[in-house]
Amino acid sequence: MSLVSSGKKLKSASVPVDEKGMQYHLMVKPGDVSRYVLLPGDPGRVLRIAKYWDEKWKVAEHREYLTYSGKYKGVFISATSTGIGAPSTAIAVEELARVGSDTFIRVGTTGALRRGIGVGDLIISTGAVRLEGTSKQYVIPEYPAVADLTVTLALVAAAEELGVKYHLGLTASSDSFYVGQERPGFRGYLPPFQKGLVSFLKSVNVLNFEMEAATIFTLANIYGLRAGSVCAAIANRETEEFIVDAGVEDAVRVANEAVKILSEWDELMEKAGKKAVTPGIIAEWWKKRG
Numbered sequence: 001m002s003l004v005s006s007g008k009k010l011k012s013a014s015v016p017v018d019e020k021g022m023q024y025h026l027m028v029k030p031g032d033v034s035r036y037v038l039l040p041g042d043p044g045r046v047l048r049i050a051k052y053w054d055e056k057w058k059v060a061e062h063r064e065y066l067t068y069s070g071k072y073k074g075v076f077i078s079a080t081s082t083g084i085g086a087p088s089t090a091i092a093v094e095e096l097a098r099v100g101s102d103t104f105i106r107v108g109t110t111g112a113l114r115r116g117i118g119v120g121d122l123i124i125s126t127g128a129v130r131l132e133g134t135s136k137q138y139v140i141p142e143y144p145a146v147a148d149l150t151v152t153l154a155l156v157a158a159a160e161e162l163g164v165k166y167h168l169g170l171t172a173s174s175d176s177f178y179v180g181q182e183r184p185g186f187r188g189y190l191p192p193f194q195k196g197l198v199s200f201l202k203s204v205n206v207l208n209f210e211m212e213a214a215t216i217f218t219l220a221n222i223y224g225l226r227a228g229s230v231c232a233a234i235a236n237r238e239t240e241e242f243i244v245d246a247g248v249e250d251a252v253r254v255a256n257e258a259v260k261i262l263s264e265w266d267e268l269m270e271k272a273g274k275k276a277v278t279p280g281i282i283a284e285w286w287k288k289r290g
């Protein structure tokens with residue numbers, strides 16, 4: 001019987017888990033998921049990710065959260081959908097961390113803010129402007145939402161290896177797809193304080209708009225976990241192009257391959273006693289790969 005339909009009494013109101021450590025929202029427990037978890041927003045994308053795996057099995061499905069685990073090129077890997085936006089994403093990171101995951105890669109879609117970023121290109125984030133509200137309930141606004149160096153380099157290495165076009169830089173994460181990203185709301189509503197947001201963000205070298213990276217980066221940094229993000233630009237706010245699903249398959253392939261690379265780097269880092277990938281480790285890895 002599922003946890004949800006069981007009417008079961010959980011540990012406490014503050015710690016909503018069952019006796020096996022099964023988490024209230026995601027319905028995952030220790031052992032169910034890998035240390036490496038890919039985080040698409042869309043539950044449908046979990047299956048698109050898992051179709052590249054050698055083996056896969058469904059772990060749990062509850063609300064917007066669908067979790068699969070499996071093996072990609074021999075590496076234990078998981079994927080959990082976060083739903084759209086910061087609050088549900090924070091829940092996913094919280095509960096995955098509690099069952100042992102420590103490395104997260106957002107696999108998303110995004111709107112590019114610069115003419116030079118083609119629809120279908122990928123954007124790998126080095127950090128995110130915290131325009132959402134959830135991370136502010138965790139920590140002061142001055143706290144940076146930065147991506148993990150090793151995870152980000154693994155995403156770059158995967159994109160290079162697969163020959164996929166990518167851009168590297170800052171992302172802005174908002175809590176609103178329409179008005180919060182300076183798109184007209186219903187009947188053209190746009191408050192004065194949102195006008196000029198796209199051009200301001202462009203002027204400070206932000207590449208793209210999406211809705212989850214800042215939350216994932218902030219929570220990962222607070223908890224000493226690792227996070228990165230790769231998004232497919234399905235829209236360009238300069239050229240006004242929007243192509244549904246453009247580049248998503250590439251983002252999925254890059255994220256899966258980044259996990260394989262990370263697992264190899266992690267092994268070498270552990271042997272060398274390093275906390276992040278170093279030029280020496282990359283050189284050794286490259287030699288081993290042939």
Ligand code: URA
Binds near residue numbers: 109110181209211234
């Ligand atoms: N996701 C967003 O948040 N914004 C876009 O423009 C496209 C995808």
